[in-house]
Amino acid sequence: MTVDQVGIANLPNQRFKIVSKEGATFTLMVAGESGLGKSTFVNTLFQSTLKTPVDNKARYKRGIHATVEIEVTRAELEERNFKIRLNIIDTPGFGDNVNNKDSWQPIVDFIDDQHDSMMKQEQQPARGDKKDLRVHACLYFIRPTGHSLKPLDIEVMKKLGTRCNLIPIIAKADTLAQKEMNEFKSRIRQVIEAQDIRIYTPPIELDDQASSDHAKSLIESMPFSVIGSGEDEIEVAPGQFVKGRQYPWGIAEVENEDHCDFKKLRSLLLRTNMLDLILSTQELHYESYRTLKLESAETGSKRSRRLHNPKFKEEEEALKKYFTEQVKAEELRFKQWEQNIVTERHRLNKDLEEVQATIKDLEEQVKRIQLGKK
Numbered sequence: 001m002t003v004d005q006v007g008i009a010n011l012p013n014q015r016f017k018i019v020s021k022e023g024a025t026f027t028l029m030v031a032g033e034s035g036l037g038k039s040t041f042v043n044t045l046f047q048s049t050l051k052t053p054v055d056n057k058a059r060y061k062r063g064i065h066a067t068v069e070i071e072v073t074r075a076e077l078e079e080r081n082f083k084i085r086l087n088i089i090d091t092p093g094f095g096d097n098v099n100n101k102d103s104w105q106p107i108v109d110f111i112d113d114q115h116d117s118m119m120k121q122e123q124q125p126a127r128g129d130k131k132d133l134r135v136h137a138c139l140y141f142i143r144p145t146g147h148s149l150k151p152l153d154i155e156v157m158k159k160l161g162t163r164c165n166l167i168p169i170i171a172k173a174d175t176l177a178q179k180e181m182n183e184f185k186s187r188i189r190q191v192i193e194a195q196d197i198r199i200y201t202p203p204i205e206l207d208d209q210a211s212s213d214h215a216k217s218l219i220e221s222m223p224f225s226v227i228g229s230g231e232d233e234i235e236v237a238p239g240q241f242v243k244g245r246q247y248p249w250g251i252a253e254v255e256n257e258d259h260c261d262f263k264k265l266r267s268l269l270l271r272t273n274m275l276d277l278i279l280s281t282q283e284l285h286y287e288s289y290r291t292l293k294l295e296s297a298e299t300g301s302k303r304s305r306r307l308h309n310p311k312f313k314e315e316e317e318a319l320k321k322y323f324t325e326q327v328k329a330e331e332l333r334f335k336q337w338e339q340n341i342v343t344e345r346h347r348l349n350k351d352l353e354e355v356q357a358t359i360k361d362l363e364e365q366v367k368r369i370q371l372g373k374k
């Protein structure tokens, strides 16, 4: 498959050298609720039928749940003799079940497993060709409700954002008016910030002003709104075709920037930021995973070493003895204190009885005096 302007050839020289030796592997994941147009979007992005989308009506009529397990599709892009091995990971849509955790947990596990597999391969003595399916970008599809993010979205996005470059997407942009879309975007941005969800942000400190400005405009448009279309293009004028969705009121065009952010997203993924996505996966997400894994392995092995070392065993016994004695001493102190309270109460009761007897005496004396007076 050949796609014009894939982008690697446009990269700054230094970074270009890093990848040009062996070409590049780029892994893109799509995730989100079912029926939001993930498969359709993949086909629109690569201008080819890589995935077979299932029509909503058909799926409900026939009980079809389009993507039922994690599917990996491989393709090769080529630009001026430069090859990109492309992996597209389509995930089952979720949100239909009572317990949705069952449907999104495998997605999170899949990302972790790829980091894990890379760690294991790096530990092998012969570090030849590696099988690398680490996710460089995960497009998270948000339902175009016009309200805000759902608790389920927040939960899943939090998990994904700490594991890979998460790019939130508003699906089916043709179903919202421009004003509704702007308000929806701003509410989503607020929730992302308030909930501390980590999303991918293109770097803006770049060598030239034009690239910096482009990166800023990408950030301002996030979360990107997209429209997915079928393979057939629509003829808008004799001999002039566009990708889009035809409605009685007009055409929602995929590549029209007034209709959605498809072009910006395609540029980010396949041109300006592909290498940054690849490198940040290695330098940020993979390294964090590796450090965490090594640290927990270290803590685990230290604990087990301590448990099996006779010297630590003696120390542990001595500590146990010390604490048992401390507890016993405290118990004794508490018992004595309790005893003191009992004794004191006895004394107070006695005093009270004496006072009551004196009062009784005095009352009788008063009575006698009063009788004597009469």
Ligand code: GTP
Binding pocket: 032, 033, 034, 035, 036, 037, 038, 039, 040, 041, 052, 053, 054, 055, 056, 057, 065, 066, 067, 068, 091, 092, 093, 094, 171, 172, 173, 174, 175, 226, 227, 228, 229, 245
């Ligand atoms: P799962 O595999 O179940 O997760 O579904 P999916 O997210 O892959 O959705 P799919 O691509 O199968 O599309 C579902 C339906 O939505 C199809 O009928 C598509 O034609 C339709 N669809 C896809 N993209 C758009 C869009 O941008 N706008 C509108 N209005 N409909 C769309």
